Amino acid sequence: MLVLWSLLYDYTTFLPSPGEVLEEARSMFGNTDVFAPILGSLWRLLLGLVIGFVAGLMLALQSTRGVFLAQVTNTYVRIALTVPSLLVALLGLVIFGISDWAAVLTVAVIVFPFAAVPMIEGVKSLDPELQKMGHVYRMSRMSVIRHVVLPHMAPFLFSAIRNSHALGWKVLIVAEIFSVQSGIGQQFNRAFSLFDLPRVIVWLVIFLLIIGFIEYGVLAVFERRVFRWRSNRNGRRTVAVGV
């Protein structure tokens, strides 16, 4: 990476050198205002994702309740998939003015169908036999959802989380440029308008680090825990032999 970067720097005129960027980073982290936009963006992203995700999940679970409802849901989701995020960001600006909610709801609205699609697939894959077991033992609807339905859908839920996380960042940066005067998006925007490329690159690196951390530090750990029942090499557990 670094070698490629150095080479590109040597042969182009617009790219800053790694040294310059490092210098810029040092001066940026000298000031304390680096973390405020990061935390602001993370907070808005999280809120938007949770809203979009929960809405998608409710929709997917509703689609178990009848063919008609499932078709309506499907049609709506297919259309919602194509809505451009720029449009929603601008609408959010019109409705909420310059505020956090414009960005949060833009993320939620755009992410929601992308979260719903894998979850609807997950609902389709549910095992009616296991649900019958739940009914025979008079498990409540909530209990069946929590212990039978959601664990069964887990692979689909993770795919939904990954999709919406990746998409959420793209949308959030756009929304922040338009409707919130803070956050990583706005930092990008400001650096760009000053044509401060080293700063743009520092922000890009920070951005990638955050995404890497969420993927490998949070999601992967969580995933390993959720799917621990699949591993047969768990040393602490008794492995069965014979009858």
Next chain:
Amino acid sequence: MQTTEEATAPPFIEVEHLTTGYEPGKPVLSDVSLTVRQGEFVCILGPSGCGKSTLLSTLSGLMPPLEGTIRINQRDLYRDEIKKGEEPRLGYVFQDHRLLPWRTVAQNISLVLKAAGVPDADHEEIIRHYLRMLHIEQFYDSWPLNLSGGQRQRVSIARALAVDPLYVLMDEPFSTLDEVTARTMRQELLEVWSESGKTIIFVTHSIREAVFLADRIFGLTTNPGRLYRTIDVDIPRIRDYEDLEIAQLEAEIIADLLEEWGQAAPARDGAG
């Protein structure tokens, strides 16, 4: 085995003129009447497609009958108003184990105990008791996928008994196991049954299995599904699977039922 007092007591489970199926006019099983005494082990024996499983679904309270009534302990299972939380508790052992693979053995049982309204504090003791009864206490914390087929079915039986059910329904629980494992399991099921004193309704297509296990056998036949013969099994317990008496009764039942099955049921596939 039964005393006069038991014989005169009102039947524990009473099925009257039961017709059941998935759509009206196309009953899977028609006009079945039978009674089961408390603590009795009965087998429902029939060829594939005779509606054995449908009968169990109806007995479980999940599938309203097209006609007829089912009374459990003199309460109509479908027509009497049953308050939420007061439905008769039952145990159900399916053909496959139907354990939740993402929950440990103990969690699987704990979940149904919770649904049955058993306070959390009592769960561990109950679970250990029944796991011990089925010789699988060492798998308390295991994942179901790490167990063998026989062990999973033991967990499934432990789960069925743990809820302290009024009656236990078993739908060919040993049919997917290898024969050696299945024999051990049958033997142990009888031990567990006499220890727990539960009423068990056991569905099978194996005549030998039915004769070995049951106090009474209800022979069903197909096209349309109906009750063809009730057979009392007077062979004293403890029984031996290879016992001559069992083989003899099996032969008699085969002679009687198989001709009926053969005539009524042209060879075809389908779940029982």
